[in-house]
Amino acid sequence: GAAPSRRRRKKEEEEEIKRLLLEEGEAPADAAAAEGDDTRCLVARPLEGETLQFALVVCAPYASLQGYRYRAKLQPGEQKKGKAARQALELFCRPLPGGGGGGG
Numbered sequence: 001g002a003a004p005s006r007r008r009r010k011k012e013e014e015e016e017i018k019r020l021l022l023e024e025g026e027a028p029a030d031a032a033a034a035e036g037d038d039t040r041c042l043v044a045r046p047l048e049g050e051t052l053q054f055a056l057v058v059c060a061p062y063a064s065l066q067g068y069r070y071r072a073k074l075q076p077g078e079q080k081k082g083k084a085a086r087q088a089l090e091l092f093c094r095p096l097p098g099g100g101g102g103g104g
Helices: 002-023 081-093
Strands: none
């Protein structure tokens, strides 16, 4: 049926990816790397000097986001959603206070 052919096709694709990586001189560390799994690059607190390439929106209880450097608490109210989104974006685009000292 269709399942064995799908499995065979997937295995052939994985082998082709590994072959291409080896030709380029890059050996994949594991199967996830061969498949292009970039989830290992996601961090909650980027280090100083790291360049942020993308942002991932996470909706979760605020207490569980305490380890995240960039977070905003959304509360129901009279404010229009467009204005709230602009304020959050402005907050995230502001430079962080230097030295990690309090209050700056």
